[in-house]
Amino acid sequence: xxxxxxxxxxxxxxxxxxxxxxxxxxxxxxxxxxxxxxxxxxxxxxxxxxxxxxxxxxxxxxxxxxxxxxxxxxxxxxxxxxxxxxxxxxxxxxxxxxxxxxxxxxxxxxxxxxxxxxxxxxxxxxxxxxxxxxxxxxxxxxxxxxxxxxxxxxxxxxxxxxxxxxxxxxxxxxxxxxxxxxxxxxxxxxxxxxxxxxxxxxxxxxxxxxxxxxxxxxxxxxxxxxxxxxxxxxxxxxxxxxxxxxxxxxxxxxxxxxxxxxxxxxxxxxxxxxxxxxxxxxxxxxxxxxxxxxxxxxxxxxxxxxxxxxxxxxxxxxxxxxxxxxxxxxxxxxxxxxxxxxxxxxxxxxxxxxxxxxxxxxxxxxxxxxxxxxxxxxxxxxxxxxxxxxxxxxxxxxxxxxxxxxxxxxxxxxxxxxxxxxxxxxxxxxxxxxxxxxxxxxxxxxxxxxxxxxxxxxxxxxxxxxxxxxxxxxxxxxxxxxxxxxxxxxxxxxxxxxxxxxxxxxxxxxxxxxxxxxxxxxxxxxxxxxxxxxxxxxxxxxxxxxxxxxxxxxxxxxxxxxxxxxxxxxxxxxxxxxxxxxxxxxxxxxxxxxxxxxxxxxxxxxxxxxxxxxxxxxxxxxxxxxxxxxxxxxxxxxxxxxxxxxxxxxxxxxxxxxxxxxxxxxxxxxxxxxxxxxxxxxxxxxx
Numbered sequence: 047x048x049x050x051x052x053x054x055x056x057x058x059x060x061x062x063x064x065x066x067x068x069x070x071x072x073x074x075x076x077x078x079x080x081x082x083x084x085x086x087x088x089x090x091x092x093x094x095x096x097x098x099x100x101x102x103x104x105x106x107x108x109x110x111x112x113x114x115x116x117x118x119x120x121x122x123x124x125x126x127x128x129x130x131x132x133x134x135x136x137x138x139x140x141x142x143x144x145x146x147x148x149x150x151x152x153x154x155x156x157x158x159x160x161x162x163x164x165x166x167x168x169x170x171x172x173x174x175x176x177x178x179x180x181x182x183x184x185x186x187x188x189x190x191x192x193x194x195x196x197x198x199x200x201x202x203x204x205x206x207x208x209x210x211x212x213x214x215x216x217x218x219x220x221x222x223x224x225x226x227x228x229x230x231x232x233x234x235x236x237x238x239x240x241x242x243x244x245x246x247x248x249x250x251x252x253x254x255x256x257x258x259x260x261x262x263x264x265x266x267x268x269x270x271x272x273x274x275x276x277x278x279x280x281x282x283x284x285x286x287x288x289x290x291x292x293x294x295x296x297x298x299x300x301x302x303x304x305x306x307x308x309x310x311x312x313x314x315x316x317x318x319x320x321x322x323x324x325x326x327x328x329x330x331x332x333x334x335x336x337x338x339x340x341x342x343x344x345x346x347x348x349x350x351x352x353x354x355x356x357x358x359x360x361x362x363x364x365x366x367x368x369x370x371x372x373x374x375x376x377x378x379x380x381x382x383x384x385x386x387x388x389x390x391x392x393x394x395x396x397x398x399x400x401x402x403x404x405x406x407x408x409x410x411x412x413x414x415x416x417x418x419x420x421x422x423x424x425x426x427x428x429x430x431x432x433x434x435x436x437x438x439x440x441x442x443x444x445x446x447x448x449x450x451x452x453x454x455x456x457x458x459x460x461x462x463x464x465x466x467x468x469x470x471x472x473x474x475x476x477x478x479x480x481x482x483x484x485x486x487x488x489x490x491x492x493x494x495x496x497x498x499x500x501x502x503x504x505x506x507x508x509x510x511x512x513x514x515x516x517x518x519x520x521x522x523x524x525x526x527x528x529x530x531x532x533x534x535x536x537x538x539x540x541x542x543x544x545x546x547x548x549x550x551x552x553x554x555x556x557x558x559x560x561x562x563x564x565x566x567x568x569x570x571x572x573x574x575x576x577x578x579x580x581x582x583x584x585x586x587x588x589x590x591x592x593x594x595x596x597x598x599x600x601x602x603x604x605x606x607x608x609x610x611x612x613x614x615x616x617x618x619x620x621x622x623x624x625x626x627x628x629x630x631x632x633x634x635x636x637x638x639x640x641x642x643x644x645x646x647x648x649x650x651x652x653x654x655x656x657x658x659x660x661x662x663x664x665x666x667x668x669x670x671x672x673x674x675x676x677x678x679x680x681x682x683x684x685x686x687x688x689x690x691x692x693x694x695x696x697x698x699x700x701x702x703x704x705x706x707x708x709x710x711x712x713x714x715x716x717x718x719x720x721x722x723x724x725x726x727x728x729x730x731x732x733x
Contacts, residue, residue: 103360124245152219238274336415436648454730611725653693
């Protein structure tokens, strides 16, 4: 009788192994029933893929102290080398799954012949696979397969698949040590409850590591491999106990443990965790650090490390996050606006300035990070919100005027009355429209006082002198990098937000109508506090691969974007916002603020957002309150703030209180450091 195809090749392999009798005893019925269900070859291309032993591993994201805050993975797996897996675990899996593992050459002809006989009346349903073959199958399923069709092929009941596994297993056995094959198998197999591999299983079920697994623990895990669902120790403890004890008995019969050890292990309780599951996947599991974690992922993507790489690469990412600072910022935002308050988001970002880097210390939002109703996974603190930051942008006009030499920080500037019609302030049709102030002001003010009191007409008038494009340029240089990007809502290739403002000579730019984020504004203040040195707002201290080798994270280099004298002078010139007459004086007093601070408030025209920025020599930060719904409405100040018809929110209210409380609590106990003195070159006339 001539046997063709995959079945025939299996028989040849058995015959070649010297088991002719067993092969002949197999009733070769032929026909469709024997070869039914044959599928394409494994997605594993060669033994070189299998030899590597490299498989998907979870990436760990930590805070600055090295404490994990999140795990990024597609499969929660913690690969461990052979010497970090307990002997009991190795013995248990061999005892129950492949007792001839150390004798055969990757393919066990005796087991294969037995399977052929048992499966003669149907497709290839009985496995009898060696651990090496199982490793091939699992590698195919969990690593090599990229499509659903390939995943189905990896587990299809066909002789074609069995043959491919056997051939690869034999080749692998000749090239890789038994101990490494065993470790690779234990690292890849699924143990249920989201735990892939023995490292993850040891942690999920017993809160331990693979090298510390006891005989009883190892027996439980080894027994679960056959069916993680059927032998789930939480859902089916009796079945799991019975299966565990079968493994223990196999260990006794094979001499891995003696009778006393077997009896003691069988008498132990299962001892598994009450909820033996893998940690939550992604930034959802980071809790209050979710927004920061999300920014880390976005930041690394810009440097070339993709989401897919993070979910399978086994990196360790040590971030700049200060957990204590986060807790204080979270308390500050929630204290002003409860997480469930509709239409009102309160966000804050804090950065440590420095000429060699701007590290993001923490960021927080009053929203709970997540995907459930009432939660948000949108990057509220770092993705630009559309309503703008109001008069905070007057900082850019003042900086431009100082740089152009038009005036000094003490120069008295005109304050036209409310309703002033500027030749450069025009509506969409080109018709001049009046500029209005929110309050009454003196006809003239020193620039320092104008920054503190914030009359709109004064800065539109000043912008007539500086020109709009240089002010937009200044904003980009100091940290509003999103101005150089095109919003996703616009067609690819459309001009950036900044380009539109420059081309149209948008005099409203100084009034803060352009989208921005608390992170960008915090970095603006960090640039000023760093004596005019801009650096990207970095959330990462280091990245290492699964072997502990450092990974380079590419980012723009720090650069001097503003004369240090101008930066220091402007910091000093912004120092009166918390003083009597300043727009945040009441907020500073209510929160007990008692340090020198460079600060500025901002409110948008329709009261849909308001902002506060501030910096000390140690910290720079920004808080924004805005309507985060799909249909933004004005916000009214209250306890808590609420969505309303007209609005009366101001940067000196909720945003300033959030900032003074959060940053004040972070700085508590630290030395009070004065602001830098102004540079005499940029003082101008005395008031």
